[in-house]
Amino acid sequence: xxxxxxxxxxxxxxxxxxxxxxxxxxxxxxxxxxxxxxxxxxxxxxxxxxxxxxxxxxxxxxxxxxxxxxxxxxxxxxxxxxxxxxxxxxxxxxxxxxxxxxxxxxxxxxxxxxxxxxxxxxxxxxxxxxxxxxxxxxxxxxxxxxxxxxxxxxxxxxxxxxxxxxxxxxxxxxxxxxxxxxxxxxxxxxxxxxxxxxxxxxxxxxxxxxxxxxxxxxxxxxxxxxxxxxxxxxxxxxxxxxxxxxxxxxxxxxxxxxxxxxxxxxxxxxxxxxxxxxxxxxxxxxxxxxxxxxxxxxxxxxxxxxxxxxxxxxxxxxxxxxxxxxxxxxxxxxxxxxxxxxxxxxxxxxxxxxxxxxxxxxxxxxxxxxxxxxxxxxxxxxxxxxxxxxxxx
Ligand SMILES: Cc1cc2nc3c(=O)[nH]c(=O)nc-3n(C[C@H](O)[C@H](O)[C@H](O)COP(=O)(O)OP(=O)(O)OC[C@H]3O[C@@H](n4cnc5c(N)ncnc54)[C@H](O)[C@@H]3O)c2cc1C
Numbered sequence: 001x002x003x004x005x006x007x008x009x010x011x012x013x014x015x016x017x018x019x020x021x022x023x024x025x026x027x028x029x030x031x032x033x034x035x036x037x038x039x040x041x042x043x044x045x046x047x048x049x050x051x052x053x054x055x056x057x058x059x060x061x062x063x064x065x066x067x068x069x070x071x072x073x074x075x076x077x078x079x080x081x082x083x084x085x086x087x088x089x090x091x092x093x094x095x096x097x098x099x100x101x102x103x104x105x106x107x108x109x110x111x112x113x114x115x116x117x118x119x120x121x122x123x124x125x126x127x128x129x130x131x132x133x134x135x136x137x138x139x140x141x142x143x144x145x146x147x148x149x150x151x152x153x154x155x156x157x158x159x160x161x162x163x164x165x166x167x168x169x170x171x172x173x174x175x176x177x178x179x180x181x182x183x184x185x186x187x188x189x190x191x192x193x194x195x196x197x198x199x200x201x202x203x204x205x206x207x208x209x210x211x212x213x214x215x216x217x218x219x220x221x222x223x224x225x226x227x228x229x230x231x232x233x234x235x236x237x238x239x240x241x242x243x244x245x246x247x248x249x250x251x252x253x254x255x256x257x258x259x260x261x262x263x264x265x266x267x268x269x270x271x272x273x274x275x276x277x278x279x280x281x282x283x284x285x286x287x288x289x290x291x292x293x294x295x296x297x298x299x300x301x302x303x304x305x306x307x308x309x310x311x312x313x314x315x316x317x318x319x320x321x322x323x324x325x326x327x328x329x330x331x332x333x334x335x336x337x338x339x340x341x342x343x344x345x346x347x348x349x350x351x352x353x354x355x356x357x358x359x360x361x362x363x364x365x366x367x368x369x370x371x372x373x374x375x376x377x378x379x380x381x382x383x384x385x386x387x388x389x390x391x392x393x
Contacts, residue, residue: 018290
């Protein structure tokens with residue numbers, strides 16, 4: 001087994017957007033941080049890639065944005081909403097040093113964050129996972145049992161164990177962290193990549209109980225289609241490509257015709273869906289961040305942006321550099337993300353009319369605005385977001 005330290009300040013389970021970012025920020029505070037992940041570096045995960053403005057603001061603040069542009073992911077200068085035949089293009093206005101959005105593949109984004117963590121002094125160990133929690137006599141978590149692929153185990157003492165280990169979080173299970181609320185709806189998503197297509201920015205299409213979109217990345221254009229999980233369960237046996245083309249046609253007949261003509265993506269990936277939740281995320285000696293701590297339906301494309309924001313806010317609470325403490329972090333997070341969870345759940349229901357989903361997007365824009373304020377001082381806000389809201393009206 002790889003030689004691992006016997007004692008660190010913080011163990012982080014999970015080395016992707018939530019885990020690597022949290023580790024980087026804590027290591028920058030001078031903490032000794034060990035990150036373990038059973039995956040190998042540079043591997044893909046089940047996710048599309050749209051980053052929203054606050055993620056760009058954070059990546060720039062952390063000094064990582066140049067590395068993101070160096071991946072070759074194109075600058076996104078417009079987001080275009082298509083509601084049936086109505087088209088609403090929205091320009092991305094320059095602000096806080098950010099004049100474009102970006103959507104790197106996870107094989108590019110996660111390594112940039114991991115490099116940032118390593119450069120800050122965190123130790124990252126792949127092919128290893130947290131399999132148990134150590135507890136002291138008072139029951140407080142005092143470290144973790146880490147295993148490699150051959151099931152060799154080592155006990156590592158730590159002041160804090162952080163689960164950044166995604167929706168099926170082992171740390172949450174071991175800590176007994178319950179979901180506090182479960183969403184009523186969930187959506188499926190089927191996606192793949194096509195080469196030789198350079199869309200001008202993000203495109204989101206809504207129609208006939210389904211949604212689709214195009215996200216330009218550094219590895220082709222990602223074209224996804226989604227609808228309710230119930231539809232997916234009833235139709236998955238007819239074949240993934242048939243389900244994909246059917247959904248594309250419902251959301252946008254023009255996009256579906258284009259894809260049929262040029263050929264569907266060679267490989268399609270599907271997420272059957274899971275209702276959103278906030279989970280109990282702080283306890284004696286442990287905490288959760290990213291999807292482990294709260295999950296909203298991916299239909300609103302905010303999980304990575306949310307993971308980066310919560311990584312920063314949790315790190316500030318741990319290091320004592322923010323307004324929150326670890327004791328107040330969870331209640332404040334729950335208040336902060338309530339609106340995002342509710343809107344994502346309503347969109348994932350796929351029972352809306354086009355004017356209703358348009359109104360939900362307006363609400364979402366308001367939520368994005370207030371979530372951005374949590375990582376950016378108020379004086380950095382300018383009229384840009386006001387103009388975006390006005391554009392929706
Ligand atoms: C189909 C789909 C499309 C999406 N599209 C978007 C989008 O366009 N934009 C967006 O912002 N978000 C999107 N999301 C959401 C986004 O992918 C997640 O919110 C984000 O990946 C959460 O990051 P995370 O670091 O919390 O968890 P993850 O990315 O899930 O990483 C968790 C890591 O923990 C590791 N791990 C698991 N168990 C252990 C263990 N026991 N010990 C140690 N490590 C462990 C895993 O190997 C993994 O590497 C999408 C999600 C899906 C499913």
